[in-house]
Amino acid sequence: MPSKSLSTKAERLEFLQGTLEMLVLKTLLAGELHGYGIAQSIRLASNQAFLIEAGSLYPALQRLELQGLIKAEWKTSDTGRRARFYKLTVAGRKKLAASVSRWEEFVAAIGLVLHASEAK
């Protein structure tokens, strides 16, 4: 069970500040989705590396909603269940683009440092 690997604090993969929000925005880029769907989608996309608990997912969703980056609406899903569907706003798209480019810069910079130490 993948959840077992997360049972102790030390083993939990901690997100950098704002990373989870970026992943949520990215997931919603494909279309509107409910909370459970977002968590599953991230899990699958990350090849089971990121298991998003409701305890971090919902606060993140609330934060994004408060900031006006996503909008929510109660709808009936294709399986016939009522769920709250989240949708990207224009501001959300802009924010996502900015976060992604900042993230890439960050990764590139880290890569540079790591390669520099290898070259020695």
Next chain:
Amino acid sequence: MTIFRRLVMLWPWIRRRSERSLDEEIDSYLEMAQAEACDRGLSPEAAGTAARRDLGNLTLTRESVRSVWIWPCFEHLWQDIGYLLRSLRREPLFASIAIGSRAFGIGAANTVFSLVDGILLKPLAYVQPGQLVYLREFVPALSHLYGTLPVNFQHFRYWQEHTQAFSGMAAFRSSGGILTNVGDPIKVEAVETTSGLFQVLGTKLALGRGFLPDEDKPGHSKLLVISDNLWRTRFRAHKSVIGLNVVWDGKPATIIGVLPSDFKFPSGNDLGELSGLGRRIQIYKTVETPLDGWDGDFDYSVFARLRNGITPAGGLSELSVLTQQFTETYKVESKPSPAGTPLQEVIGGSVRGILWVLFASVLVLLLIVCANLANLMLARAHGRIREFSIRTAPGAGVTRLMQQILTESLFLSAAGGILGIAFAALSIHLLKLNTSYALPRMTEVNIDGRVMLFSLFATILCACISGVLPASRAARSDLAEAMRSAGPAITAGHRSLRLRQTLVGCEVALSTVLVFLACLLTSSLVKLLHVNKGFEEKRATAIELNLPDARYRDAQSRMYFYERALAEVRSLSGIRSAAIVQGLPLTGESMVNGVELEGSQADWIDPATKAPIMINVRFVSPITLKRLVSL
């Protein structure tokens, strides 16, 4: 934008709606997770368990979502205060001690701070008070009697005419008198002053005008500026008072101005020895023909305003040069030198030391109160270890518990602080009622914004000192251990016992210092009360007399009045004896004169110092001493 949305969430109604929505959302999450687990082939029960496990701690999820909506500290604060109020109702003794002792400590600190602030710290209520200097003269021959003396009028005029460093100067002295021609005659405290007084102080008159430069010259008709109080009580606040002719001390005078209601003039207590000013000056009048000698007659207090950018020391050094000039030109034998103090330091200077000592002692008292409360809170925290451990079990963080203890401490301190302000207001009111303390600037001592700020500071300090220690103890205590030890009696750990002992030690040390201080002050007070004054004031009474110069022009008519008055007073039944004295014992001030021995034309010289012997002189009718002692 975000802040606005958060503020909206503060409405309970909107928040409850959001909470319901969140619960529904979590339910739908669970359903979906369960459905998927079923699809994976688990039984419905196992699927439910798996889904809930997947979801994680539900309470924690709700908490963290709520903390996105509103600032969590805000919500926790209300929780904690509500909890505290309920628990205080159960423990009224703890509540009254905790709040009462804080109220006492903060109240005492507030009272003394408002005194220190009003008397010493607040800038004087004049325009640019930093430029004002109080000038006196130092006379070597009299230095054994008085450190400094008021100023000789000729010296003042010389300074005034030649100074570059000061933009203005005014000399004044006390001059009581009787105001007649407007209703019943009343005795009024007054000062006679040169023209510049109100310009120097920067006072704008409420009505009419101040004195013009030439109006203080001899021969000019007498002009009066009256206080707001006199204007309201005696003239019913009539505007027509300007230009009104009255009789002041038997001579005609004209009222030309009324001072604003907030005008404050220093009293004799503030201005030091021999200034002789009353406490409540009602009339300011142009100066009477002053004595024109260059020696002696050190009678006038002088206020001077420095020009921009000139320091008091700079101004004083210029006056020293000027004094040197006239001492040589006019052969001034007393060889005076000028002395000046910023007015801000003069006023309240006599009580400065004792006020700071008092302030330091109430701060120590506040510290003791805080230490005591910290101890009380520690003991209470121990009683609550089980409560804490139960709350930690479902996931309450240690920081949350610390926050609770700090909130409780802050709340108790705030309650104490509010009571403390009331305490201070009451004691200031009582202090003001009892005028015999004769503290300067008492009218400016108030519970104002500055005092409020101070009490806020004292409250927070109190909360921190009495809250931080118990909070940090709660954070470090081994809660699991506490849980395990069954039964209600959980004994204090070794470390925490030592901490409390240290606190008690500090309290004892601080209290000892305070007790010593209090003993010293009380013993000097007791000594002062038992000093042998040489007379017995019980069953004695005094009446103040003031004969207007205009009606009693010469010594003979005055003598006649006094003798008749004495004879009639003595004939009253119940009066055993009566006498006349220039000033009552231990009050007022007297003249300082040299003495000539009979048959000698010159001053009596002290063989040791070769300086004339100067003595205090006070006129008395022959009976005084004998009778006063035996009264």
